[in-house]
Amino acid sequence: MSEPILQTTGLTKEFRGFVAVNGVDLSVDSGTIHALIGPNGAGKTTCFNLLTKFLPPTRGTIRFKGRDITGLKPADVARLGLVRSFQISAVFAHLTALQNVRVALQRERGGSFDFWRSDTVLDRYNGRALDLLDQVGLHEFADVPAGQLAYGRKRALEIATTLALDPEMLLLDEPTAGMAHADVDRIVALVSRIRQGRTILMVEHNLSVVEGLCDRITVLTRGRVLAEGDYATVSRNPDVIAAYLGSEAGDAAHA
Amino acid sequence: MRGASVSDTSGITRRSGLRALAFGFTGAQATALIILVAAIILGPAVLYPVFLMKVLCFALFASAFNLLPGYVGLLSFGHAAYFGMGSYLAAWTAKYWGIDAEIAILIGGAAAGALGLVFGWLAIRRQGIYFAMITLALAEMVYFFCTEASFTGGEDGIQQVPRARLLGMFSMQADMSLYWLVAFVFLVGFLLIHRIIHSPFGLVLQAIRENEPRAVSLGYRVDQYKLLAFVLSAALAGIAGATKSQVFGIATLTDVHSSMSGEVVLITLIGGIGTVFGPAVGALLFGALETYLAPFGDWVTVTQGAIFVACVLAFRRGLIGELAARLRLSL
Numbered sequence: 001m002s003e004p005i006l007q008t009t010g011l012t013k014e015f016r017g018f019v020a021v022n023g024v025d026l027s028v029d030s031g032t033i034h035a036l037i038g039p040n041g042a043g044k045t046t047c048f049n050l051l052t053k054f055l056p057p058t059r060g061t062i063r064f065k066g067r068d069i070t071g072l073k074p075a076d077v078a079r080l081g082l083v084r085s086f087q088i089s090a091v092f093a094h095l096t097a098l099q100n101v102r103v104a105l106q107r108e109r110g111g112s113f114d115f116w117r118s119d120t121v122l123d124r125y126n127g128r129a130l131d132l133l134d135q136v137g138l139h140e141f142a143d144v145p146a147g148q149l150a151y152g153r154k155r156a157l158e159i160a161t162t163l164a165l166d167p168e169m170l171l172l173d174e175p176t177a178g179m180a181h182a183d184v185d186r187i188v189a190l191v192s193r194i195r196q197g198r199t200i201l202m203v204e205h206n207l208s209v210v211e212g213l214c215d216r217i218t219v220l221t222r223g224r225v226l227a228e229g230d231y232a233t234v235s236r237n238p239d240v241i242a243a244y245l246g247s248e249a250g251d252a253a254h255a
Numbered sequence: 256m257r258g259a260s261v262s263d264t265s266g267i268t269r270r271s272g273l274r275a276l277a278f279g280f281t282g283a284q285a286t287a288l289i290i291l292v293a294a295i296i297l298g299p300a301v302l303y304p305v306f307l308m309k310v311l312c313f314a315l316f317a318s319a320f321n322l323l324p325g326y327v328g329l330l331s332f333g334h335a336a337y338f339g340m341g342s343y344l345a346a347w348t349a350k351y352w353g354i355d356a357e358i359a360i361l362i363g364g365a366a367a368g369a370l371g372l373v374f375g376w377l378a379i380r381r382q383g384i385y386f387a388m389i390t391l392a393l394a395e396m397v398y399f400f401c402t403e404a405s406f407t408g409g410e411d412g413i414q415q416v417p418r419a420r421l422l423g424m425f426s427m428q429a430d431m432s433l434y435w436l437v438a439f440v441f442l443v444g445f446l447l448i449h450r451i452i453h454s455p456f457g458l459v460l461q462a463i464r465e466n467e468p469r470a471v472s473l474g475y476r477v478d479q480y481k482l483l484a485f486v487l488s489a490a491l492a493g494i495a496g497a498t499k500s501q502v503f504g505i506a507t508l509t510d511v512h513s514s515m516s517g518e519v520v521l522i523t524l525i526g527g528i529g530t531v532f533g534p535a536v537g538a539l540l541f542g543a544l545e546t547y548l549a550p551f552g553d554w555v556t557v558t559q560g561a562i563f564v565a566c567v568l569a570f571r572r573g574l575i576g577e578l579a580a581r582l583r584l585s586l
Contacts, residue, residue: 052472078474086472092465095458103462104473106455111476113483115456116447122455165473 003066005030005169005199006051006082011060013046013223020046022223023060028169028216033191033200035210038220039243044203045087047220048173051201052084053077064169081168085175087203089154093147097138097157100146101129104164132160136190152183159187163194170194172202176209188212211235219243280449283584287532291445295438304430305502310542311441312499317522317534318448319491325529326452327484328464329379332387333394334492334519336374337367339401339511341493346413346506347406356419356427356436360497367493368486370397375485379478382467391513398511412507416500433502440498444491449531451487460484492519521559525566527573532586536575 006028013021021043028034036044049055051062053074061070064082072080092100105125106112133139136156141149146157155175162170175191176184188209191200204210210217210231217234219226227237234240280288298307316338323329341363349359378389401407408414418427427433451457462470463477470477500506509515518541526537544562548555570577579586 054468054471073476074471075474075476078472083474084472086469090466090469090472092462092469094465095461099458103458103470106458107474109455111479112455112459113479115451115454115483115487117454118450119453119455119458122458161473 003030004028005065006201007063008051009061011047011050011062012058013043013050013055014058019223021050021057024220024223024225026218026225028199028201030199031195031197032215033195033202033213035214035217036201036203036220037205037207037210037217038226041222042220043223044220045173046223048084048171048203052082052171054084078165078167081165082171083162083165083167083169084171085158085162085173087173087177089151089158091146091149091154091157091161094145096143097133097146097149098126098129098142100157101132101161101164102126104161105129107165129164132164133157135163135193136160137186152179152186155179156183156187156190159190159194167198169199169201172200172204174203174205176204176206184209207235281585283582283586284449284531287586291532291535292442295442299431299434304434306542306546308430308434308437308502309499310539311437312495312502313519313522313542314535314538315441315444315498316492316495317519317526317538318445318531319488319495320519321523321528321530321534322448322451322484322488322491324523326457326464327460327481328467329481329485330383330387330520331378331390331485331488332513332516332520333374333390333392333397334489335511335513335515336394336397337371337489337492338496338499338515338519339506339508340370340397341367341496342500342506342510343401343407343413344493345497346416346500346504349419349501350413350416353417354419355423356421356501359419360440360494360501363497363500364490364494367496368490370493371486371489372482375482375489379481379485391516394511394513394516398508398513401508401511407506407508410508412505413500414505416504416506418501418504427501437498437502440494444494445535448491451484452531456480456483521563523573525562525573527576527579527586530573530575530579530586533573533575537573540574 004027008024008026011021011024012019024047036047038044046055050057053072057070061068063069064080069077069080092103102122102125105128106122130139130142133142136159138153138156138160141153146154149157159175176187179187184206191213215230217231218228219234219240221243226243227234227240320331320334323331344366345359345363348354348362374390374393377393378386381389402409418433421427421436425432427436459470459475459480463480467477496510522537522541523534525540526535527533544558545555548558566573572580575586
């Protein structure tokens with residue numbers, strides 16, 4: 001279909017006496033939505049932390065757009081267009097929803113070290129910030145401090161903030177975790193809308209979300225890749241059924 | 256960007272327009288600023304000017320300190336180092352070089368800022384309690400340096416610093432002349448701090464305070480922002496110390512002692528960490544206690560301790576912080 005935009009070889013992370021991620025070769029094709037699934041403790045979030053350089057890998061390399069990013073700092077990875085979200089909703093609680101999005105938008109000014117200038121210079125981003133809030137259904141909450149938003153709305157705000165950077169590739173860590181049904185549908189609709197021109201790698205527990213959205217799935221267990229393919233292939237894989245769906249095959253497979 | 260286009264930005268831009276007119280102050284903050292300026296102008300009619308000058312110096316010191324815990328989430332336990340270095344350098348240059356008051360004060364601020372650059376560079380590598388411990392340890396080293404170095408005068412300090420002239424022509428001998436200089440320095444520093452907080456830079460600082468990993472994931476090199484905030488805070492603390500040495504004509508080990516670092520934490524806590532006006536109010540209260548309870552000797556310390564405990568237990572947001580929360584305002 002196309003070139004891999006993100007590629008790891010032998011990615012390994014050892015904590016003392018414990019291998020969280022073990023020789024993972026992951027290849028995400030440009031323009032696809034790729035899911036990373038697996039039982040709790042399989043190393044999904046550690047993988048995310050490695051890919052975005054929040055953790056240094058013990059071994060292995062990471063290439064993004066053909067460039068070796070293994071040695072980069074997290075902020076610099078973000079600047080290359082590989083932007084992550086967090087499992088626990090990561091908003092700036094005391095800033096308003098509008099300010100949250102604006103903090104991301106003002107990144108395009110380069111560094112914001114101009115402490116002598118009034119923040120009214122950021123007002124030119126208000127229109128775009130409101131547009132982004134509108135896309136995730138938060139327009140009427142623009143002036144509300146993010147910490148006071150309901151959980152589902154915080155997650156939506158986080159996605160709006162991530163989108164504000166207009167990243168080439170998004171890493172979404174359980175975007176629908178803990179959400180009510182209506183909110184899940186809204187996020188699914190949002191993700192399928194924003195995929196245009198982007199690549200998305202997501203950790204997701206809700207398999208119906210994965211089935212509906214993702215082109216390709218990588219299954220991790222105990223830090224290793226167990227299987228890879230589209231949903232139909234992976235969900236028929238006996239190893240996957242045993243390791244991942246085994247205990248809850250009945251309800252999870254078609255939840 | 257796709258999605259419905261939104262035209263309803265008028266409310267936000269209108270508000271911003273008003274804020275731009277008021278130097279970035281909201282209505283409530285502008286009111287508070289008017290009260291503050293009125294108090295500075297009318298104060299000397301009621302209270303002893305030297306007392307007020309001391310309060311203003313500490314108000315600036317605490318406001319500068321407040322930048323770090325209040326707006327970046329970094330608690331420094333070593334701000335006496337910058338206050339004291341500003342004090343020593345301004346006193347020394349004023350006494351031995353005979354330079355003008357404004358130059359001495361700027362030299363004090365620059366020296367403290369340079370020290371802040373080195374110490375900040377070391378301290379921001381760690382977070383939370385470790386950051387606090389590094390700042391404390393470095394400040395202790397400065398204290399030791401000041402007891403040993405020859406230029407500080409050791410135990411005696413630098414005494415009998417003449418009140419320098421302002422701009423080479425205005426005599427600062429009269430308390431009231433110096434008072435207006437101190438009031439000017441305070442107000443400029445205070446407005447600068449307010450501007451820093453409400454600048455594009457300040458917004459990034461607050462994002463770092465709220466959620467550092469998230470700020471990193473948005474592509475901010477947070478260490479550079481923390482370092483600049485640290486330098487600004489140290490330089491302004493140095494200016495406060497330098498101004499203080501001009502007021503009292505001395506610079507002593509008290510200025511660099513760790514109890515000074517503790518005092519500024521206390522002042523800021525009483526007034527309200529993370530509020531624009533809190534540190535100034537805290538400095539007034541603290542100064543008043545120190546001065547008017549002085550006849551009771553050691554009871555000053557006991558009273559301060561009791562107030563500190565009461566603050567932490569009963570109103571953790573500090574006087575202004577609680578007031579702002581009650582009134583649902585940002586002060």
